[in-house]
Amino acid sequence: MIGTQSPVLAVLCGDQHPPDMDSIEHAAAVRYTDEAGLKKALHGADILFVYDFLSTAVPGAWEAADKLRWLHIASAGVDPVLFPGLRESDVVLTNSRGVFDDAIAEYVLGVVLAFAKDFARSRQLQQERTWLHRETERISGRRALVVGTGPIGRSIARLLRAAGLSVAGAGRTARESDPDFGVVHASAELTTHLGDYDYVIAVAPLTEQTKGMFDARAFAAMKPGARFVNVGRGELVVTEDLIGALRDGRPAGAALDVFDTEPLPSDSPLWTMENVLISPHMSGDFIGWRNTLVEVFAANFERWRTGQPLRNVVDKRLGYVPSGSN
Amino acid sequence: MIGTQSPVLAVLCGDQHPPDMDSIEHAAAVRYTDEAGLKKALHGADILFVYDFLSTAVPGAWEAADKLRWLHIASAGVDPVLFPGLRESDVVLTNSRGVFDDAIAEYVLGVVLAFAKDFARSRQLQQERTWLHRETERISGRRALVVGTGPIGRSIARLLRAAGLSVAGAGRTARESDPDFGVVHASAELTTHLGDYDYVIAVAPLTEQTKGMFDARAFAAMKPGARFVNVGRGELVVTEDLIGALRDGRPAGAALDVFDTEPLPSDSPLWTMENVLISPHMSGDFIGWRNTLVEVFAANFERWRTGQPLRNVVDKRLGYVPSGSN
Numbered sequence: 220m221i222g223t224q225s226p227v228l229a230v231l232c233g234d235q236h237p238p239d240m241d242s243i244e245h246a247a248a249v250r251y252t253d254e255a256g257l258k259k260a261l262h263g264a265d266i267l268f269v270y271d272f273l274s275t276a277v278p279g280a281w282e283a284a285d286k287l288r289w290l291h292i293a294s295a296g297v298d299p300v301l302f303p304g305l306r307e308s309d310v311v312l313t314n315s316r317g318v319f320d321d322a323i324a325e326y327v328l329g330v331v332l333a334f335a336k337d338f339a340r341s342r343q344l345q346q347e348r349t350w351l352h353r354e355t356e357r358i359s360g361r362r363a364l365v366v367g368t369g370p371i372g373r374s375i376a377r378l379l380r381a382a383g384l385s386v387a388g389a390g391r392t393a394r395e396s397d398p399d400f401g402v403v404h405a406s407a408e409l410t411t412h413l414g415d416y417d418y419v420i421a422v423a424p425l426t427e428q429t430k431g432m433f434d435a436r437a438f439a440a441m442k443p444g445a446r447f448v449n450v451g452r453g454e455l456v457v458t459e460d461l462i463g464a465l466r467d468g469r470p471a472g473a474a475l476d477v478f479d480t481e482p483l484p485s486d487s488p489l490w491t492m493e494n495v496l497i498s499p500h501m502s503g504d505f506i507g508w509r510n511t512l513v514e515v516f517a518a519n520f521e522r523w524r525t526g527q528p529l530r531n532v533v534d535k536r537l538g539y540v541p542s543g544s545n
Numbered sequence: 546m547i548g549t550q551s552p553v554l555a556v557l558c559g560d561q562h563p564p565d566m567d568s569i570e571h572a573a574a575v576r577y578t579d580e581a582g583l584k585k586a587l588h589g590a591d592i593l594f595v596y597d598f599l600s601t602a603v604p605g606a607w608e609a610a611d612k613l614r615w616l617h618i619a620s621a622g623v624d625p626v627l628f629p630g631l632r633e634s635d636v637v638l639t640n641s642r643g644v645f646d647d648a649i650a651e652y653v654l655g656v657v658l659a660f661a662k663d664f665a666r667s668r669q670l671q672q673e674r675t676w677l678h679r680e681t682e683r684i685s686g687r688r689a690l691v692v693g694t695g696p697i698g699r700s701i702a703r704l705l706r707a708a709g710l711s712v713a714g715a716g717r718t719a720r721e722s723d724p725d726f727g728v729v730h731a732s733a734e735l736t737t738h739l740g741d742y743d744y745v746i747a748v749a750p751l752t753e754q755t756k757g758m759f760d761a762r763a764f765a766a767m768k769p770g771a772r773f774v775n776v777g778r779g780e781l782v783v784t785e786d787l788i789g790a791l792r793d794g795r796p797a798g799a800a801l802d803v804f805d806t807e808p809l810p811s812d813s814p815l816w817t818m819e820n821v822l823i824s825p826h827m828s829g830d831f832i833g834w835r836n837t838l839v840e841v842f843a844a845n846f847e848r849w850r851t852g853q854p855l856r857n858v859v860d861k862r863l864g865y866v867p868s869g870s871n
Binding site for chain 1: 647648650651652653655658659661662664665667668670671674676677678679680681682683684685704707708709807808809811816818824825826827828830831832833834852
């Protein structure tokens, strides 16, 4: 089926191969590989599809990428593959922007409501068969700050506003009348503004500028009673500072889907903190997401094969797809 | 301060008196009472304010209500005071319609998201320090049926739709283009329609027609995977049928804020069912609700005192405030 001109496609995956690859297998010589075999698979490959998007194996195998022209990653965040070798090369980098946006927004609204309605305590009381009436918080009119103004942050902002919250954003540049956020604060001035918000949601891409932006100083600037939600990257947060801040009660609670070490080590104090909700990096992973990820790659592969410009091309200097891109 | 013409107001409360009663105390002779003292307090009273809205003591003390003209209850549901003696009397009955609407809607959206995003299991895994990735459900496009088309049901419908669900209603009469629900099915034909919905939310008033409407037949008609939410009254449900149905996995889950016996007895199997979320009749009780309840009564008291028509007058035949009323 595959002619001599068919491109060579290396697919970095674990034991679990991506689904629905039939149409791609008809038009490319596909080499499925795990991390151990990546070097061998990259040698002579035109395209690398990083399906195992949490793998950090690409930099170590990069020297074998002698013919590579395009790298696609099955995630929104590109930090695991944005190392100097790729940055300085001519290899085009694309991501899976858009797949996770609305599912992550639903997760964020869910944890906001879980905090407001005290669901964790209801669960605990249920386990104790204890009937204890409490008064709970409204979400209507509460203020949320979404730190990160990419498509996921925008979807979060729209859904929180639809549910009655008042929303603002924080991003690289301050502005006054963003269609999704209204006011966007400059991330560089984050601590000046943090005290105004009941919910602070971290969804910025991980870059040199955003790494560790949520540190002791940021948490100390939050409003008493505020909750912190991280659906971006664990490394946006200085974990030790967050643990200390949660012990001091500011923020009053945290919902964490991402961590600087994943899986979260079993000796992390975060597991047992009353005011922390932990989920295992799954906020965007709706039933069917793996098929959607392959559809996104397949559509871009079809564009590549037929000479059309690729979608979701990452600006390797910025570390994300600039807004306004295809 | 109180002239001889001041009305006599009996207030049925427990140890906890209603807050913010100063303005009312200036214009009425107020008799605070518990259930034991209700008869004595009712004798000669013009008005009864049932602040302890779950009390069932009113029928037993009714014979002492020799001068009563108005009974106000600090709840939306009036079933605890809608007994034959009141029904057949000329006493006007008003309720606290509107206070709880939006808070209950937030609670319902919260439990819908808790089911979709598998929060209960995340909590359990967190207690076990277990990192276990799962795929979860979207809420966008899921179908919800709100059984009960009063103001609380309408607020639920609006909020669920804002969050991306597709919503319909069920009420006394079928109709096609309700402003909040779109389609409204006739409750009498409920089982015909139940199978179309992912979430079924019970919020109907408790009347002879609605009592026990969620029985084995209704649960068997639900879609596999559907979840049931009760924020109305426990007696809308045949509890034994619900327990059996949950054991059979249809509905696949239930969020229950109300029960036919409250507090829920500690030997109820509902406490320990994996797929059940229990809360203690608090879905509408936002921080500040008690003050708001007194504000609602105080505003109606001012209307009564100055000869204006009362708001939220219950149709004692229907058992609720008809739509379109003040």
